[in-house]
Amino acid sequence: ADDEGGNAPEPGTDAAALVRLKESFSDPNGALEAWSASSASSPCDENDPWPGVQCYKGALAGLRLTRMNLSGTFDFAAIAKLPGLHSVNLKHNAFSGPLPASLVEVRSLRALYLSYNSFSGPIPGEVFGSMRWLKKLYLDHNNFSGPLPEDALADAPRLLELHLEHNRIEGPVPQLLPASLHMFNLSYNLFSGEIPRGVASRYEESSFAGNPGLCGAPGSDPSACAAIMPAPTPMTPPTPADYRAVQEETSVFVVIGIILLVILLVTGAMVLMLRQDEMNSRAPVAWDYPGASAGAGKPMMSPTGPRAAEMVAVDVASGSSHGGGSQSGGRRMGEFVLMREDITPFGLPDLMKASAEVLGNGTLGSAYKAAMRNGVTVAVKRMRDMNRVGRVEFEQHLLMLGELRHPNVLPPIGYHYRKEEKLIVSEYMPRGSLLYVLHGDQSPNRLVLDWPARLRIAVGIARGIAFLHEKLGIPAGRLVSMDGADFDAPPPPPPHGNLKSGNILLNADLEPRLVDYGFFPLVNPAQAPQAMFAFRSPEGTTRGVVSPRSDVYCLGVVLLELVTGRFPSQYLTTARGGTDVVHWSAAAVAEGGERDHVDPVIAAGGGEAAVRLLRVGVQCASTETECRPSMSEAAWMVEEIAGGGAS
Ligand SMILES: Nc1ncnc2c1ncn2[C@@H]1O[C@H](COP(=O)(O)OP(=O)(O)OP(=O)(O)O)[C@@H](O)[C@H]1O
Numbered sequence: 001a002d003d004e005g006g007n008a009p010e011p012g013t014d015a016a017a018l019v020r021l022k023e024s025f026s027d028p029n030g031a032l033e034a035w036s037a038s039s040a041s042s043p044c045d046e047n048d049p050w051p052g053v054q055c056y057k058g059a060l061a062g063l064r065l066t067r068m069n070l071s072g073t074f075d076f077a078a079i080a081k082l083p084g085l086h087s088v089n090l091k092h093n094a095f096s097g098p099l100p101a102s103l104v105e106v107r108s109l110r111a112l113y114l115s116y117n118s119f120s121g122p123i124p125g126e127v128f129g130s131m132r133w134l135k136k137l138y139l140d141h142n143n144f145s146g147p148l149p150e151d152a153l154a155d156a157p158r159l160l161e162l163h164l165e166h167n168r169i170e171g172p173v174p175q176l177l178p179a180s181l182h183m184f185n186l187s188y189n190l191f192s193g194e195i196p197r198g199v200a201s202r203y204e205e206s207s208f209a210g211n212p213g214l215c216g217a218p219g220s221d222p223s224a225c226a227a228i229m230p231a232p233t234p235m236t237p238p239t240p241a242d243y244r245a246v247q248e249e250t251s252v253f254v255v256i257g258i259i260l261l262v263i264l265l266v267t268g269a270m271v272l273m274l275r276q277d278e279m280n281s282r283a284p285v286a287w288d289y290p291g292a293s294a295g296a297g298k299p300m301m302s303p304t305g306p307r308a309a310e311m312v313a314v315d316v317a318s319g320s321s322h323g324g325g326s327q328s329g330g331r332r333m334g335e336f337v338l339m340r341e342d343i344t345p346f347g348l349p350d351l352m353k354a355s356a357e358v359l360g361n362g363t364l365g366s367a368y369k370a371a372m373r374n375g376v377t378v379a380v381k382r383m384r385d386m387n388r389v390g391r392v393e394f395e396q397h398l399l400m401l402g403e404l405r406h407p408n409v410l411p412p413i414g415y416h417y418r419k420e421e422k423l424i425v426s427e428y429m430p431r432g433s434l435l436y437v438l439h440g441d442q443s444p445n446r447l448v449l450d451w452p453a454r455l456r457i458a459v460g461i462a463r464g465i466a467f468l469h470e471k472l473g474i475p476a477g478r479l480v481s482m483d484g485a486d487f488d489a490p491p492p493p494p495p496h497g498n499l500k501s502g503n504i505l506l507n508a509d510l511e512p513r514l515v516d517y518g519f520f521p522l523v524n525p526a527q528a529p530q531a532m533f534a535f536r537s538p539e540g541t542t543r544g545v546v547s548p549r550s551d552v553y554c555l556g557v558v559l560l561e562l563v564t565g566r567f568p569s570q571y572l573t574t575a576r577g578g579t580d581v582v583h584w585s586a587a588a589v590a591e592g593g594e595r596d597h598v599d600p601v602i603a604a605g606g607g608e609a610a611v612r613l614l615r616v617g618v619q620c621a622s623t624e625t626e627c628r629p630s631m632s633e634a635a636w637m638v639e640e641i642a643g644g645g646a647s
Pocket residue numbers: 359360361362363364365366367379381426427428429430432433436498502503505515516531
């Protein structure tokens with residue numbers, strides 16, 4: 001009624017289009033009441049924009065109508081003539097019926113999110129054939145049926161993400177997919193037959209899960225196809241023999257890991273000794289380093305040389321280890337910035353002369369132990385994949401991280417920045433990581449963590465990560481993507497981003513200290529999915545999106561690892577092995593069999609408390625982010641189990 005009475009907005013304007021669009025669906029809560037011909041403002045009014053609109057330079061660029069209880073159909077034809085409209089997001093509403101044919105008239109769309117509605121019927125091929133700019137298409141959690149239009153899909157020129165999970169789509173998995181398609185999730189549908197090899201190898205195993213008639217998923221047994229082709233077989237629960245097989249695989253993995261580690265340590269130490277001899281014999285000669293007065297213009301040291309040697313050679317030319325004043329909030333020792341006043345000063349020359357040992361080679365870089373002559377022993381991490389950040393950004397971030405103080409957090413104490421070389425130094429923790437103590441140390445007199453120790457460690461981890469969330473968390477509303485292509489605002493980054501047992505170190509009292517946190521803003525976005533464990537969360541693997549709740553998932557994995565004593569398969573990228581602690585434990589909770597999943601070493605001491613901790617782990621590692629507790633809630637749940645007796 002608002003839109004009648006000669007007050008209609010000028011045809012062709014954003015306002016006219018939205019008023020017409022609103023007539024096509026039902027808005028029982030009046031969420032879009034302001035979409036009216038009699039409205040005093042225009043949709044993109046700077047001071048009083050209409051609800052649900054996203055604007056770019058004063059023009060309508062996106063519609064974000066999520067969780068508004070809207071229903072009926074959506075008249076895409078009404079908005080087809082808006083050339084700047086790039087994104088439509090209708091997630092979590094009650095729209096139903098087939099996809100309106102008018103959809104394909106909105107040629108400008110880059111992103112269309114229809115997840116969690118009740119759309120039904122087949123997916124028309126024109127969606128891919130006519131919408132040539134479409135990059136992201138989210139059709140998951142609806143009632144779509146019928147086969148996928150293979151030819152049209154193969155032709156979509158720019159499609160990056162296609163989400164089809166939780167529908168009733170049937171037929172074979174298409175053989176030909178656009179080269180651009182890096183995310184293709186068809187889990188929980190009715191697809192059948194063998195997944196074409198080229199498709200199976202391109203996507204995660206989870207992309208194909210929940211299709212009982214489908215075989216040939218990555219990592220699955222190829223012979224299973226023969227068995228499954230005639231008729232879909234029901235899924236059978238894993239037998240004890242399966243678990244034994246996984247255990248054996250785990251042991252093989254651990255043995256191989258140890259052999260590799262020994263080779264790495266011996267080689268590293270030998271090369272380092274050779275290099276140090278070489279350096280000593282060349283002591284009077286200045287090493288080549290950009291900006292160094294002596295030796296400038298000579299070729300730089302080979303970047304392919306051994307890592308430790310490169311690390312210690314970078315700053316020999318920059319002078320005395322005890323020179324330099326206070327800059328940027330830290331003491332600058334030549335090219336090295338020491339951020340702490342309370343330890344004996346040192347610089348890169350001291351690190352160079354230190355006896356060094358390779359600690360390991362992780363996803364973010366390699367780590368070395370350096371015992372210096374002044375009695376200080378530190379861990380030096382040579383960071384990879386951070387060439388995107390400039391000096392100022394890197395320094396400010398490190399200084400900020402260095403200021404964080406908590407008993408369960410191990411802050412960096414110094415850093416070195418060059419465009420192509422970044423070192424981060426922290427206190428050395430002689431006991432090593434929780435990963436090593438739980439699974440790596442096979443010596444006869446190894447440390448076995450009993451229940452009180454594990455509970456204390458769980459509490460410490462929860463306190464440390466909750467502290468990081470409090471200090472490094474960014475309120476969700478502050479981040480809005482306005483790049484003109486995708487107006488679905490990205491969630492804030494996970495404050496830790498890489499929480500796993502390898503990044504939880506234990507001090508002499510077995511108190512956990514978290515490391516490798518807060519690097520999300522520094523790591524190159526293209527490398528982050530491989531480098532940071534938060535991307536192994538379900539939302540990270542399926543959508544490439546992570547948030548603070550991804551840290552909660554990572555905490556869940558660690559808690560399950562502590563209670564079950566199993567090596568989580570989630571930590572492996574390519575090799576097979578370990579136990580899928582998340583699904584294994586979730587199944588136990590569903591069947592009430594938690595007690596059988598508690599590590600026998602702690603079963604007697606842990607009792608009901610261990611079972612409760614396992615349940616918290618399962619909840620934290622829920623597939624749906626909304627089902628996970630917030631980090632402060634998770635920390636509180638862990639504290640509650642300890643009941644104050646853990647500290
Ligand atoms: N400050 C430290 N004290 C003692 N050991 C450390 C310290 N920092 C790292 N380490 C150990 O050095 C090894 C290599 O660490 P690094 O961080 O390079 O790899 P990672 O933890 O396996 O993987 P990622 O790069 O993903 O964090 C690990 O075993 C880790 O526990």
